[in-house]
Amino acid sequence: MGRTGKGQAGERGRIRRLFTWKKLLGTFFVGCLLAMGAFYVLYLMVPVPTANADATLQSNVYKYANGKVLARTGKINREIVGLEKVPLDVQRSFVAAENKTFYKDNGVDIKGTVRAAWNTLTGKGKQGGSTITQQYVKNYYLSQDQTASRKLKEIVIALKVDQNMSKSEILAGYINTSYYGRNAYGIQAAAQAYYGVDATKLNVAQGAYLASVLQAPSQYDWTFAGPEGRKLVEARWNYVLDNMVDEGWLNAGERAGMKFPAPQKPKAPKGMSGQSGYIVEAANAELMRQGVSEEDLKAGGWTITLNIDEKKQKALVKAVDKQLEAKLDRKGDKKDATVQAGATSVNPKTGAVVAMYGGIGATEHWTNNATRRDYQPASTFKPLVLASALDNHSVTQDGRKIGLGTIYDGTSKRKVVGSAVAFAPENEDDQNYGPVTVQKATNSSINSVYAQMIVDVGPTKAKQTAIGLGMKDGKDFGATPAMSLGVMGASTMDMAGAYATLDNHGVKVTPTLVKSAEHKDRKADPVKSIGDQVISREAADTTTKAMQGVVQSGSGTRAAGDYEAAGKTGTSENNRSAWFVGYTPELVTAVGLFGEDVKGNQVTLTNTINVGRANGGKTPAEIWGAYTTTALGGGSSASFDLETDGTSGGDTGLPTPTETASDSPSPTPTATGGASTPPEPPTPTGTTPTQPPTSTATTPPEPPTPTGTKTIEPTIQPPPDGTGIVDSRPGDQ
Structure with a gap:
């Protein structure tokens, strides 16, 4: 036992000698030094890395003109x-x-x-x-x-x-x-x-x-x-x-004095469904044209304030829903399912696109019907021909200055005179109008008159005017007489821009969606929406005056309301598209219907939204009128401030269309004279006659055209470069 006790005491002594306070303190300091050294090495070795994958991701935020959020895009909000x-x-x-x-x-x-x-x-x-x-x-x-x-x-x-x-x-x-x-x-x-x-x-x-x-x-x-x-x-x-x-x-x-600020209930994220996707896509396209790269937009971080007016946008959607969608059976009727609508509404004083309708919904039909250019604008192009004639001071084949009172031959299938490319378009329902003023020809969308007028102006000049007003050039934009019937491709935004320029007295208006686009350290340059004078004020205002007649007593009466308005209807070949483009002093809107099957092919609109042709004077004009009424707060007292050429194409007392050519023969130009109208009595220099030739002045008053009359399906195609008459049936109202 004694030896055991001594052994234990010796063991404790050895432990005390090994773990003295000096050694423990020394070990502690050494440990601290080692730790500090290790940390210093770590400090030197660990660099500040680049940001992790998600840290810099941002959404793009798209806002209405009033600042409310329209949509957010991107992986991370x-x-x-x-x-x-x-x-x-x-x-x-x-x-x-x-x-x-x-x-x-x-x-x-x-x-x-x-x-x-x-x-x-x-x-x-x-x-x-x-x-x-x-x-x-x-x-x-x-x-x-x-x-x-x-x-x-x-x-x-x-x-x-x-x-x-x-x-x-x-x-x-x-x-x-x-x-x-x-x-x-x-x-x-x-x-x-x-x-x-x-x-x-x-x-x-x-x-x-x-x-x-x-x-x-x-x-x-x-x-x-x-x-x-x-x-x-x-x-x-x-x-x-x-x-x-x-x-x-x-x-x-x-x-x-503070009270707990209870937050609002969660709301669904502002996504790309409905009209938002169309508007975001169009805004991005505009930004890329201004130099913002697609990669930059995808990276996010942009706050994009649009010119879209929230109230007007809702009014446009409501008008399409009521005048079109409520009357279609998209799920149960395959023909109804082919109808697509598009619309663009512009402030003519600023160029701001205040409303846009791209289709039934961006997640259901991604193609934006407001910006697509694969459908013909048809006779909504005719006012641009008239504007070109007025701006270029063009004259008829027999030397008469073209104005609203100038008389043309409205005979259906009448061969144009003075063109190297032969063309003889058919009027709607093959009606013969005989001698008519330009005003009457505009009101009733008479193809034979405008085919001759574009020859009188010169198709190349007419094309230049159209592009100056806002139309986009393309491979289908041929400078031929058929161009008068709008056989090129155009979007509702193109047509809204061209008409906005007319509304703005000939000063160029470029429809603009993006009001501002800002990143945290940069901005995108906005589009210059108001440009130079591209046609004379007199030409623009006289064209406006002509189109007022379309709404008051012509093919666009369904667009009339408690406001002054000017506009034009259009229906393309085979009734594949139907348009109404019009404006008040404050608002320009282009509405189009397009026939498209599930494969994306163009098809006819006939017997879809209504029995027979879906012409521009029906549903498109009704959508336009319903939207414009709401957008203007029920109506407007604003008036057009027009400076016209002084001509008048009054719509009374003129020869009426004939049911058949034999009922009341329409005079035709002589083969040698090349005149676009029958001979007329001499008139004072610088003036145009406001009455038809006396030989036809006794024609009885014109009866109103029946609403919903079935028409002949148009089959017009742009004429070839050679000769040979294109016998076409482009019925248009």
């Missing part, structure tokens, strides 16, 4: 904003919630980090213990993994970031990269998701709630939280505000 756009007291609410020493520390909270690590190791749960700088580093450069290696990297990078970035930059990065719930990344998306405002409009109470929600986005969403969850988030909110008072950032009296 984030819109990065500068700190200057966040109120100072809102900025401080985040500091009060997460890191009161933020403005003083070096980016790392050693005590908090050690405490969090200890709690994690001892099974008390994973805890952050991070500064705002560390959380920013985690969000922007690293991942959300709770591992020791990731935590070490976080500390090292946070120290470096704090040395190289200002506190404002770090705070901005933090609030822009954090996740707030409701699929909202960053404070701007969170402000919209929870309070329906931009970040710049947040107040301190709302800011304190958003700062609170970061701790547990799902648990602290007021809408979905249970009684216990609401108690927790309200306690967190009070904690944030009390900290602000302690730091001197908030007045105690103001704090005492």
